[in-house]
Amino acid sequence: MKIGCPTEVKPQEFRVGLTPNAAHEAVAHGHSVIVQKGAGLGAGFTDEDYTAAGAALADTAAEVFASADMIVKVKEPQAPERAMLREGQVLFTYLHLAPDPEQTHDLIASGATCIAYETVTDDRGGLPLLAPMSEVAGRLAPQVGAWSLQKANGGRGVLMGGVPGVGPAKVAVIGGGVVGTHAARVAAGMGAEVTVLDRSLSRMRYLDDVFGSVFKTRYASAGNTAEMVAEADMVIGAVLIPGAAAPKLVSRAQLSTMKPGAVIVDVAIDQGGCFETSKATTHQDPIYEVDGIVHYCVANMPGAVARTSTIALGNATMPFMLALADKGWKKACADDPHLLAGLNVHAGKLTYAAVGEALGLAAITPAAALAA
Ligand SMILES: NC(=O)C1=CN([C@@H]2O[C@H](COP(=O)(O)OP(=O)(O)OC[C@H]3O[C@@H](n4cnc5c(N)ncnc54)[C@H](O)[C@@H]3O)[C@@H](O)[C@H]2O)C=CC1
Ligand SMILES: CC(=O)C(=O)O
Numbered sequence: 001m002k003i004g005c006p007t008e009v010k011p012q013e014f015r016v017g018l019t020p021n022a023a024h025e026a027v028a029h030g031h032s033v034i035v036q037k038g039a040g041l042g043a044g045f046t047d048e049d050y051t052a053a054g055a056a057l058a059d060t061a062a063e064v065f066a067s068a069d070m071i072v073k074v075k076e077p078q079a080p081e082r083a084m085l086r087e088g089q090v091l092f093t094y095l096h097l098a099p100d101p102e103q104t105h106d107l108i109a110s111g112a113t114c115i116a117y118e119t120v121t122d123d124r125g126g127l128p129l130l131a132p133m134s135e136v137a138g139r140l141a142p143q144v145g146a147w148s149l150q151k152a153n154g155g156r157g158v159l160m161g162g163v164p165g166v167g168p169a170k171v172a173v174i175g176g177g178v179v180g181t182h183a184a185r186v187a188a189g190m191g192a193e194v195t196v197l198d199r200s201l202s203r204m205r206y207l208d209d210v211f212g213s214v215f216k217t218r219y220a221s222a223g224n225t226a227e228m229v230a231e232a233d234m235v236i237g238a239v240l241i242p243g244a245a246a247p248k249l250v251s252r253a254q255l256s257t258m259k260p261g262a263v264i265v266d267v268a269i270d271q272g273g274c275f276e277t278s279k280a281t282t283h284q285d286p287i288y289e290v291d292g293i294v295h296y297c298v299a300n301m302p303g304a305v306a307r308t309s310t311i312a313l314g315n316a317t318m319p320f321m322l323a324l325a326d327k328g329w330k331k332a333c334a335d336d337p338h339l340l341a342g343l344n345v346h347a348g349k350l351t352y353a354a355v356g357e358a359l360g361l362a363a364i365t366p367a368a369a370l371a372a
């Protein structure tokens, strides 16, 4: 199979879909790899690193899309990339379709087979291709939140750890999964007073067992959430219902109960965000203010630390990428129900029920796509 990797074109996205190590393994499996010139530079990989791994170089994304049987990327394809997809081609990348009707429409129209990293599952109930980037975004969230809390950025002017004689910032983390746990650890490490809210009692038992008194947990009832949001200097949104649009857990009216200059970091923005007032921002222009509350809503946070993120993502995607290349998408998905769970669009049909529900579109089952 010919595997293609174009340069990412989302603003300030410096990650790359294939590392030289992954290219090397694909070549060792007998596949050919074509990488757009300069694709790895933002993550610290040169064109020579790719040619040494056995990959060929292409001058343009158009060449990569025209010749590859499978495109491996990081972010959801942008409109000019979507226009280059074709029937029968496999796209393996993050998609986040539930909040994105335009992309969904274009992918259906392309006829391509589109497998989303974020809905691939594992046998412990996790999301193995989302987890590494959730670890990164979770650890970044208190860092960008602390910057947003600075006065010059519109924040309250509160230092995370306080100083001797002055108390620390209060941080509420809504959702105690991968993002929430890493965010809570880092925020607590910076000296903040941290509470994690979740609806899963078993998850909170796990957090309590592992982290003890490093941070507190509270059940995420509407009442508890409202109370913690009102008290917080920083609220981090980290909920997920896999593949679905994020539930809106904090309304615009609730902003008036918050402290002026408090900060919202909505990591769940890639699934539409869990605050009513969230809208996606970019690394170039990451924050905005609504009713005196600073919002940070960057949908590709891990792109800020592209080298760490690219290597972490590549470690997780490589076995799936190799299975797709070795067996073709149909056999790879038939052999592995966890990879099949990643199938979102195939041959002009939506194949993920939660996306269909979010966008009011009909969806067939992945099993029906396999049988077709
Ligand atoms: N902005 C960015 O750059 C990035 C965003 N993300 C996003 O962050 C979000 C969280 O991802 P993960 O932590 O990996 O998911 P996860 O599945 O590990 O954790 C989600 C948690 O939310 C909890 N939850 C669900 N509904 C809830 C509710 N109504 N109230 C309270 N808790 C609730 C679940 O019980 C679970 O513990 C996802 O939308 C993911 O796509 C992840 C990486 C990068
Ligand atoms: C998960 C995601 O959206 C990202 O890593 O950019």
Ligand SMILES: [Mg+2]
Pocket: 076, 095, 096, 100, 299
């Ligand atoms: Mg999007």
